[in-house]
Amino acid sequence: MSTITFTQQLNETTTLMRVKSPDAATRAKAGQFAIIQPDAYGERIPLTIADTDKESGEVTVIFQRVGRTTDILSKMSAGDTLAAFAAPLGKPTDFGDSNRVLIIGGGVGTAIAYPSAKSCRQSGKSVDGIIGFRSRDLVILEQQFRGNTDNLQIMTDDGSYGERGFVTDKARQLLSDNSYDLCVAIGPIPMMKAVCLVTKKFGVKTLVSLNPIMIDGTGMCGCCRVSVGGETKFACVDGPDFDGALVDFDELSLRNKAYLDRERCDKDNCRLYNQAGNQV
Amino acid sequence: MNIPRQRATEQPPDIRAHNFSEVSGGFDKDTAIKEAGRCLGCKNAPCVSACPVGVDIPRFIQSLKQGDIGGAYDVIRLSNALPAVCGRVCPQESQCEGKCVRGIKGEPVAIGLLERYAADNADVTTAKVSLTHSVGIIGGGPAGLSCAGELLRQGIGVTVYESLHKVGGVLSYGIPEFRLPKSIVQSEVSRLIEAGALIETNVVVGKSITLDELRKKHNALFIGSGAGLPNFMDISGERLCGVYSANEFLTRINLMGAYDGRHDTPVNIPRTAAVVGGGNVAMDAARCALRLGADKVFIIYRRSAEDMPARREEVRHALEEGIELLPFTVPLRFNGENGVLTSVVCAKTVPGEPDASGRRSPTVDESTAFELPLDTAIIAVGTSPNPLVAANAPSLTRDSRGRITADENGETSIANVFAGGDAVTGAATVISAMGAGKRAAETIAKRLLS
Numbered sequence: 001m002s003t004i005t006f007t008q009q010l011n012e013t014t015t016l017m018r019v020k021s022p023d024a025a026t027r028a029k030a031g032q033f034a035i036i037q038p039d040a041y042g043e044r045i046p047l048t049i050a051d052t053d054k055e056s057g058e059v060t061v062i063f064q065r066v067g068r069t070t071d072i073l074s075k076m077s078a079g080d081t082l083a084a085f086a087a088p089l090g091k092p093t094d095f096g097d098s099n100r101v102l103i104i105g106g107g108v109g110t111a112i113a114y115p116s117a118k119s120c121r122q123s124g125k126s127v128d129g130i131i132g133f134r135s136r137d138l139v140i141l142e143q144q145f146r147g148n149t150d151n152l153q154i155m156t157d158d159g160s161y162g163e164r165g166f167v168t169d170k171a172r173q174l175l176s177d178n179s180y181d182l183c184v185a186i187g188p189i190p191m192m193k194a195v196c197l198v199t200k201k202f203g204v205k206t207l208v209s210l211n212p213i214m215i216d217g218t219g220m221c222g223c224c225r226v227s228v229g230g231e232t233k234f235a236c237v238d239g240p241d242f243d244g245a246l247v248d249f250d251e252l253s254l255r256n257k258a259y260l261d262r263e264r265c266d267k268d269n270c271r272l273y274n275q276a277g278n279q280v
Numbered sequence: 281m282n283i284p285r286q287r288a289t290e291q292p293p294d295i296r297a298h299n300f301s302e303v304s305g306g307f308d309k310d311t312a313i314k315e316a317g318r319c320l321g322c323k324n325a326p327c328v329s330a331c332p333v334g335v336d337i338p339r340f341i342q343s344l345k346q347g348d349i350g351g352a353y354d355v356i357r358l359s360n361a362l363p364a365v366c367g368r369v370c371p372q373e374s375q376c377e378g379k380c381v382r383g384i385k386g387e388p389v390a391i392g393l394l395e396r397y398a399a400d401n402a403d404v405t406t407a408k409v410s411l412t413h414s415v416g417i418i419g420g421g422p423a424g425l426s427c428a429g430e431l432l433r434q435g436i437g438v439t440v441y442e443s444l445h446k447v448g449g450v451l452s453y454g455i456p457e458f459r460l461p462k463s464i465v466q467s468e469v470s471r472l473i474e475a476g477a478l479i480e481t482n483v484v485v486g487k488s489i490t491l492d493e494l495r496k497k498h499n500a501l502f503i504g505s506g507a508g509l510p511n512f513m514d515i516s517g518e519r520l521c522g523v524y525s526a527n528e529f530l531t532r533i534n535l536m537g538a539y540d541g542r543h544d545t546p547v548n549i550p551r552t553a554a555v556v557g558g559g560n561v562a563m564d565a566a567r568c569a570l571r572l573g574a575d576k577v578f579i580i581y582r583r584s585a586e587d588m589p590a591r592r593e594e595v596r597h598a599l600e601e602g603i604e605l606l607p608f609t610v611p612l613r614f615n616g617e618n619g620v621l622t623s624v625v626c627a628k629t630v631p632g633e634p635d636a637s638g639r640r641s642p643t644v645d646e647s648t649a650f651e652l653p654l655d656t657a658i659i660a661v662g663t664s665p666n667p668l669v670a671a672n673a674p675s676l677t678r679d680s681r682g683r684i685t686a687d688e689n690g691e692t693s694i695a696n697v698f699a700g701g702d703a704v705t706g707a708a709t710v711i712s713a714m715g716a717g718k719r720a721a722e723t724i725a726k727r728l729l730s
Contacts, residue, residue: 043544069544225518
């Protein structure tokens with residue numbers, strides 16, 4: 001049983017949670033994830049590790065409230081225990097022998113991109129960052145990112161903070177003006193797909209972190225299978241990072257909707273929602 | 281004396297097809313004693329030699345004949361750490377009961393049901409023994425639990441490392457409630473804990489801790505990490521929504537409780553489902569699909585019904601419940617719309633030359649292709665060893681199929697690191713894994729206690 005040590009609402013929909021797990025805190029590398037199950041009746045979901053503290057033995061995850069399980073998690077607090085917490089899973093991000101890296105985070109994906117920036121920075125690489133959000137009130141991890149990049153650009157869809165526009169707009173500009181040997185793009189599926197189309201034009205290899213539905217996270221169920229270069233890969237053990245140019249993002253989008261109908265109809269009698277379908 | 285083989289009570293097919301409660305009610309005391317009376321008590325008991333863990337079958341049945349249920353249980357427990365499980369899931373027809381002398385001229389003694397009766401009804405008190413040494417057991421499935429049981433019996437301490445949040449391995453995530461109630465698995469595990477077993481869940485060896493680190497913590501290790509990696513067929517459409525590996529489908533239902541409404545993990549309710557494969561896992565998946573509410577469930581199998589490796593009882597139960605078998609059939613591809621499965625295209629097979637297993641390997645006749653509309657397809661064509669444990673242990677030798685290499689005592693290429701079960705043999709049965717776990721435990725005990 002792992003215990004939650006700290007929680008913080010970063011904004012209306014995003015929660016930061018720290019969990020005591022000394023083994024995971026010592027071992028986790030950028031790109032790896034944790035499987036978390038809130039309680040005995042809960043789902044097991046993967047959340048990428050956003051940060052670790054070896055001294056205190058804590059692992060940080062940052063997640064957006066998008067469905068039932070993240071909703072339950074967002075209501076938990078320090079001192080609560082999790083029914084399952086297994087980490088670090090998946091392969092660490094392989095930065096290869098890159099020297100100059102462009103790291104792009106979109107929305108809550110910024111939290112997942114942050115360990116990449118930190119890791120690249122610590123190994124002496126030159127790091128530029130672009131982080132994008134819908135609006136100013138959703139901006140997260142700005143200071144942390146700024147401390148681990150040589151040059152950080154912030155984009156908002158509505159222009160309420162940083163520059164107005166998408167991360168792809170800024171990526172196109174930075175790729176024209178600079179030469180990178182690796183890009184890491186993490187965010188919503190349409191964003192990763194769009195970034196890959198841009199970086200492809202500039203011939204820059206781009207790693208993406210995929211977020212399919214998982215259960216065990218150890219290669220046992222095959223639910224997380226994704227198409228990479230026409231082959232079936234299990235995101236939990238072969239990934240979650242893959243060469244974005246080879247990923248079938250459209251298929252991933254469809255597979256992530258496999259239980260949407262079920263989740264909708266369950267809202268009527270689920271323990272989180274009342275009869276009117278409103279959250280209680 | 282000509283008593284016929286006694287039958288266990290069973291839920292009627294039309295009722296049980298709609299619930300997840302156990303199908304077989306087992307024996308009551310009178311029936312058990314009557315059935316025990318059929319045992320000839322052979323001196324040179326062929327049933328014992330056919331049991332992978334060598335239960336002294338005539339002796340435990342002798343106790344039952346005298347109404348001594350506790351005595352019967354104690355005899356079984358000397359060789360078998362999980363009798364309530366084995367009484368339910370062993371393929372008795374090809375092991376103990378297959379060799380029963382009574383079976384030569386009639387029906388064999390119902391050894392499995394008697395074992396189950398003794399395990400379910402004995403008053404068990406676990407004697408507290410003081411434990412010495414410490415063995416690390418990787419994987420809380422049948423191999424690991426059996427290894428743990430034997431070591432504890434010999435006074436050796438164990439720590440079981442389980443990657444999931446519940447121990448039991450395939451007993452928890454794979455075999456459904458209606459065949460093996462989870463309360464039975466729990467009580468078997470509780471007996472091991474009472475005997476001193478330490479259990480650490482959520483430990484993914486190879487990820488959250490390495491084999492080398494565990495070697496430093498323990499006097500010896502046993503790897504029973506199973507064959508958890510599902511095989512797919514590499515045909516078109518396998519990534520459509522609605523196509524499941526049997527592992528995923530069964531894990532959602534059994535481990536995560538998707539069938540009972542209290543659990544959050546979803547499973548889509550099938551209307552028409554097809555399961556590909558002919559083993560116990562295929563039967564389990566088909567019968568789960570039916571119980572979730574499917575109108576029609578098919579089992580697609582490339583050979584004849586007789587060739588299916590599933591336990592006879594499971595096949596009989598499945599057919600009684602209305603599941604339709606399509607023998608001599610293989611899927612060629614899955615069709616879908618908007619990423620969602622709509623049909624499977626199949627073709628008939630023709631039996632060819634006998635393969636290594638002596639069964640005739642089928643060849644596909646594509647001219648017989650036909651389309652079966654469906655919304656759920658479950659692939660149960662086998663599993664491969666999970667590579668995670670070995671991933672960070674280069675000195676652990678594996679063969680080309682990822683199976684850990686072990687000698688006849690279960691010792692691997694690393695001294696004092698043993699392995700057994702599906703991780704060594706590839707996908708097999710619960711009881712063969714338990715046999716391997718027990719044999720390794722005997723070697724470990726001999727070494728540590730000498």
